[in-house]
Amino acid sequence: EADIYQTPRYLVIGTGKKITLECSQTMGHDKMYWYQQDPGMELHLIHYSYGVNSTEKGDLSSESTVSRIRTEHFPLTLESARPSHTSQYLCASSGLGPTKQYFGPGTRLTVT
């Protein structure tokens, strides 16, 4: 089992609220990722980081922002949640090698 954690697991929130999704890993991985996934659908990369103070936008445009102040922590923030942000958000990390990513259990976000 990978040591990567996401909180909360489920979040229902009203439109316009600011939210932060937490992601932490204890493996010392320098690379971390955020994906957005609708039920049963493919994963879309929205943010990634290759180390502290390094963040990049992924292939899918997202209104969210991320920060990487500590190696183990990669939070995602939505300044003003909207119903279109309703989705599952998956955090992952990887060490050496380009293929093996370790995923957290995900946060299922519903914006009403």
Place this chain on the structure above:
Amino acid sequence: GESVGLHLPTLSVQEGDNSIINCAYSNSASDYFIWYKQESGKGPQFIIDIRSNMDKRQGQRVTVLLNKTVKHLSLQIAATQPGDSAVYFCAENIHNDYKLSFGAGTTVTVRA
């Protein structure tokens, strides 16, 4: 658009039979192809990868085949078990970067 994709969204398999899950890709520049398994309520989990200069790779009860002529990737699961019920995703890694591009999943259901 997506570079990788799967032929069938669902697959029903009798317990004990072999499963074959297919994936087509379009990017000839891919360095690695990877299979992930996502069980209900969990994040994806790495199964096996294959480098683009290989045709076949075997793991524990799984075999991945790569046909570069027709740009086709498959995952074979031997003696399918109830615990194999999940959504399976193929993914690709391009130019040995650490980002992965995921295709749509195939939901495998194992019948007792």
